[in-house]
Amino acid sequence: MPDTSTYIDDFAEFIRSSPSSYHAAAETGRRLDAAGFRARRETDAWSAEPGLFYAIRDGAIIAWVVPEGAGPLTPFRILGAHTDSPGFKLKPRPTIGSNGWLQAGVEVYGGPLLNSWLDRELELAGRIVTRDGEERLVRTGPFLRIPQLAIHLDREANNGLTLDRQRHTAPVFGVGEVSQADLVGLLAGFAGLGSGTDAAAEIAGYDILTADTQSPARFGLDDALFAAGRMDNLSSVHAGLTALLVAAESPTPGHISVVAAFDHEELGSESRSGASGPFLADVLTRLGAAFGGGVDERARSLAASWCLSSDAGHSVHPNYPERHDPANQPVAGRGPLLKINANQRYATDAPGAALWSRACAQAGVPYQEFVSNNGVPCGSTIGPLTATRLGIRTIDVGAPLLSMHSARELAHVDDLVALSAAIGAFFAPED
Structure with a gap:
């Protein structure tokens, strides 16, 4: 079992560094680099050598350990x-x-608890692409807020708050005339492209989302x-990454350990970087081909494989049992x-x-059925x-949360640590 305080402090830093899926993939890659993993570009040929590797596709990342x-x-x-x-995603003409x-x-974007995003300092975060095709990550820090209507102007608010998704969710970021402001130009400045109309014109495309800027915190009895x-689902990305880094120190023979962190799950996963897309299949197929295997060998390999699908789940709610x-x-x-x-x-x-x-049992942690x-x-x-896509035997697990899909979710520290420990045992089974 990892030390609880060390693990939670590291998880908090991972969350702070991951305000968007693109940042999460980049932060995961940065940590893998520091541990000796080597990046693989999808346009390059891949070898079958033992070692530690990863590939990034947009806001998704797959890492693997070949013994x-x-x-x-x-x-x-x-x-x-x-x-x-x-959360929310920036529209064109924003x-x-x-x-x-x-x-x-x-x-x-997805299915947020809309009321939880009110009256919070939000940031814009994601990626921009310049006219020459360069891709840059960008984040603004605290910059926007969706203000709630004062109760003096809506005396029935506590009897049932209804938010219109178009009229009531546009965050404010300043005062002035729209004709004199340029949000894209401001993003250009945060991305290091300079300021003004020329800098804004350098941005040819963007995938920018909102994120809550309040820092993660321990609290309550015994902290x-x-x-x-974003614990749904950075709790699982971080748990899997932590377990994989441990597995990489002494790879278990007999299987290839993999962490596959996909994008767009909150939208249904149907994208080139989502779980319904080809990313994982591409990686597994290319590894098998690099080893000299064909269709029969691939089918036999997958038939003996396991996937642990880790996504946040629901703890019983004391007010709504x-x-x-x-x-x-x-x-x-x-x-x-x-x-x-x-x-x-x-x-x-x-x-x-x-x-x-x-x-x-191997990790020495309890678990609960949901x-x-x-x-x-x-x-x-x-x-x-x-x-369904790969025919791999699959198990669904995850850390229990309250307030899932809120701008700020709640977990117990022991569950977060135990999840990573159990994943570590999955990567290094004793039997």
Whole structure:
């Protein structure tokens, strides 16, 4: 088990460095570089040598550890997660305003709890692409805020707040005339392209999202609670990365350990960098081909492989216990979740449950089952997508949270640490 304080401090720094999926992939790559991993460009030929490698595709990253003796029949142990989180994305022609206020035109990204984004200092973060094709990461720091209407002007607000996604979610960033402001030009300045009309004209495209700027924090009895933005699903990306770095120090023979952190899960994963896209299949196919394997060897390798789909799950809510299954009510602090659904919204089956049980026992951590209340629709993860695309046996797990899809989510520190420890056992099984 990692030391709790060290792990949580590192996780907090990972969150601060990852305000967008593009930043999360870059920060993961930076940490992999520091640990001796080598970047692989998708346009280059790949070799079959043992070692530590990774590839980045937009806001997604896949890293792998090839042990000595690996070949075309070597199976994979894959930790799947996602780098994106719900929020807002900057629209084209983003400089708008009303009644003397300057505002940013944004589109809702995924399924955020809209009210949680009100009255928070937000930043813009993501990537820009210049006219010559150069790609740069950019972040503004605290820059915007979605102001809530004062209760004096809406006496019924506490009886039910309804937000119109178009009219009520545009954040303010200043005062003045729209004709005199240029949000794209401001982004150019933050990206180091200079200022003014010429600098703005250098930006040919952008993928810019909002992020809450409040720092992660421990609090509560014994500092056991942890609040931060984007724990769905940076909690799993960080847990998998931490476990992979440990596995890389002494690679376990007999399988290739992989962390696959996809983008766009909050939108359904249907993109070139999402779990429904070809990224993971491309990496696994190219590794098999580099080893000299063909179609038969690839099928045999995948048939012996496992994928641990790790995504944040739900702790029982003390104020809404009726929304949970009456017999399966996971409590924060009592271990990560094994997620089960009869309709395959999660991919866990009996062999997978047994493997997760062994991994948690080896790591010395407890775990809890999660199943939805029959009257509450169940969400899904990359697990069923990966199982369907590749035929790999897949298990759905994750850290339990409160306030999922809020701008600021809540977890127990023991669950976050235990999740990484169990993933570490998955990468280095003793049996």
